[in-house]
Amino acid sequence: MALILAAGCDTLNIENPNAPDSKRLLSDPGSVLSLGVGAMQTWFNTFENIDPGTTLSVMARSGVAAWNNFQIRFYTGCTYGAPLGPMPAPYDSLGTCGTKIATYKRVEWQNDPTSTRRLEIETYWYGYYAALSSANDVVKATRVNGVFKSDTTTSKMVETMAVLVQALCLGELALNYDKGFVVDYNTDLLTLQFAGRTAMRDSALARFDEAIQLAKTHTFTVDASFFNKPGVAYDNISVAQIANTMAARLLAYFARDSAENRDIAAGGVVDWARVASYADSGISSSITSGGLAAAPFDWIFQGDGCVNWCDGLKNWSNDMTTMRVHTRVAHLMDPTTQPDPWRAVADSQPVWGVTSFDKRLGDGTFGPVGQHKGTPGPGGVDSAAETYSATANAGTDFAWSYDKEIQFTARGSWHQSALGNIRYIDVAEAPMNPPGVANGVGTAPVVLAAENDLILAEALIRGPTPNLGQAAVLINKTRVTRGGLSPAPSANGLLADLQYEQDVELYSSNVAPYYNQRRIDGLEPLTPHEFPVPAQELGVLGLPLYTWGGASNPLNSTPAPAPPAPVAAALVQNAPRMWAEIQRAQRGRMLANTLLKGLLR
Template sequence: MNNRILRSILTPVAMLSVAACAELDVSNPNNPDISRALASPADVAKIGKSAVNSWYLAATHYEPTMALEVTADVLTANFGNFGMRFNNVEPRIAYNNISSGADALVSSRPWDRTYGALGAANDALRAIAGGTVIPGASGTEKTQAAALFAQAASLTNLALLFDKSFVVTERSDMTKAPELVPYTAVRDSALKSWDALITLATGKTWSWDADAMPLTVPQTAANIARIANTMAARTLMLTARTAQENSATSWARVLSYADKGLTGTGLTDIDFSVVSDGGNVWYSYVTLYGNYDSWLRVDQRLINRMAPNVPVKYAGTNVAPQSNDRRLTAVTTPCTGAGQPAACLTGITSDYVYLGTVLGDPARGIYMQSPYYHRRYRDISFSVATANHAGKAMPYVLAAENDLIIAEALARTGGDLNRAATLVNKTRVTRGGLAPVAATQAALLDAISYEREVELLNTNALGLFDRRRTDSLQPLSFRQLPIPGKELETLQLPYYTFGGN
């Protein structure tokens, strides 16, 4: 592969240090002063911590999240933004991966942003491996842990989203162009990084600096290790593209990770939630748009699971729910207009609300409309001024998600089904008011699927990842994203995509 192609691969992902560029006779316009920055321990610490923020903003961005969620039929909209219109068409059509297309950012945005975070993390880890010592109590370990977190989380993001990617770490030979590898290899690399972080943080007494990632729990090494265990469990579980792959998942390993995660034997439950700073550096478009009543609604396919009297598809008639799940209620007076329905939501505390009105142009697909709204995180959405978000929790992985991972792993490995039922009932009974689930594998797997959709909506892009591994997506839906069209053009590789005929 010649240097021109090598530049094409590496420049967008911002992975090269000046030293590597010099060896390859390649300039690095993205980081012209990187050698000087990496020579400063203080700057290395900043790079390691900033990589965590870069990963978080990539993982919670509206591209590709909103396209994934409407494809999974958990949210719905027919606006042309964020890939929500054409990837919500029925029957499903192929994802438009052409670089000049309106939906090009659905794949290119997470690709570019994730590799930006990965490149920064690798630079910090490379500097530490080269002998850089970060001042302060456990300064080097804390920086290494932040960079490892960003590295592992970025590789997880690539494994979950794309059919294949480049795996580049601080150990990569930068004199050679990286090669594309399938998502299973990317997953395995991510798990190695999660394992390294778990080993580094376990048994330690240091805490991250406040600006590393503002969590709702103390940023202790113990809590970082617990979060890493949960992230590893979901990486292993959610990478599966089909029911067949899901069956082949190492569920014993999933259980081993999850039982040391946000919840588990002998542990006090914690959430992996980030504190908003009012939209400056720490914010989540998942919650900003997912709970914005003027943009996104809940797909009736999900509502139908909560209230079977509601049709799976909206056909132009508003149907009020009849549900035993108290997380779903209706407003007393239908909300009117397309604005923020603050007045008609007065006194409503349920997660899901029947508003009685719909959004969007029915000519684009009346089935894309819905009178149902998710208001659980309304106070950190664009329905409320962003300045008022400061200090509020933005959920990414809830304790309930880890409970459901443990429960499913127990059900799939012939483990303690009574414990699995207890974990499911923590939300099913206490929040939903539903009857306790029976301690049988079939009943548990159905209840776990239900709770995962109902309880975890608008925390992360879980909908598509979860439905694809049980073959529950609509026929012809894409199950993963291709390498972005612009990258294929740069790399002189054939154009391809997924979905449709």
């Protein structure tokens, strides 16, 4: 294993696009454009990163796996008895474990500079700050240096995209960490102090507002290289819609628990009316801020096989030979054949129209035979996916495998599931990628139009002036159109219908399931609800180590302001270098995993 990792790392020649020779690059238009593209590329690679994306997915009981890759097994224990208390249906006294064999509880983030399990804490921090560093340089080049001179259209396009990246980075840091640093091109790094997560959020929202205003004011077409040329054109209106959706998403997902998730008028931290205002002009809207005509779209990037643009989350979560759909979600779609917690003897293939009524699951078949690499098996089965060949009732997003237990049984039965995700197999890891399509090469959304619809629907349910009828219309856009289910509200209620769509429709598009479970108290007891500042940063600042989650720590911070910190200039300046090192290590591990799977098949 060590030799494979070493060989993999030696073959990767990853440049760091976020550490430019400022004096030279920031005076050259082509270099500034490339730097802006690099900022968006780094944001994308961080946002859809395999680590901690897959780990957070399993922590949310959205996807499931038991591999030691990305410390998934370590951070995803199960719960029975105290502190969970009386078990809600469908659980009994064995809780989410379903067994008392080889069980272990959820633990805190291992925020220690000597721990090999700290990378999950570091990826978002260094990735987003690296992207922010580049975006800040681009904003300076356009506003201070006037690098594009008389080419106003290009100048405003690049400036708007850089401000958007600033907002995206600060917003994701606010969603994931208890505090951070608000940095712009004109920030005095010698006096930089910590900002609490609420201040981080508000700084991000201010930049989203700025990006929206720039996009509304200036007409341009975005250079396709900002999204790695996915074959979809984005213009200034599209950028305004993206900024509106991501601002709504930040506000809606910011809460760390159900108390914070209440409207600000009820003592919570979410301004649901403001969420609705943003989402109403988002990527699912036909009109955007200022009454500008728009068209709904999924925000799509082009993956290049994880050479430079990598949707690592989908790469793993759509390979059903590696990762499966958690039984919590599988049971929602078919409570008869998909038990939760896992029991192999009780699991069977979904029966369309009898036990399964969601077209995204159908009867669980998938194919045709030989669609994937590998020799077709006997009896009309696909030997790579280990599924039965597709019938007329095959699902669009999920499939059932007759090889029901692919995880190591010694690592806990709660890590097993027979359902896999097939919606984004074009960017899936081998052997699930279709013939003729390289591993991880293809287009895939980072945010679906449906996610914006569901955010708006929730705002119309939870806000100070509810509009349940319109919320149902928005939910039914996927519940009925893609799922083929009866219109909401169902007998379970409108909120339950909304949360069903959040679990099923948004599966593996990004890590939204973690935020959605976090803010309704759906994460298992002891699960961390946010990341601490990485231990390496605390060490540089001379601050004590701390963490979140586990039996001995709070699950998360309060939304109050952060305490002052020593000067943090070195931390911000070192982020690009640390991000480059993280990418090298991660891609080496991904290559090693692919090689090992090839040897084992």
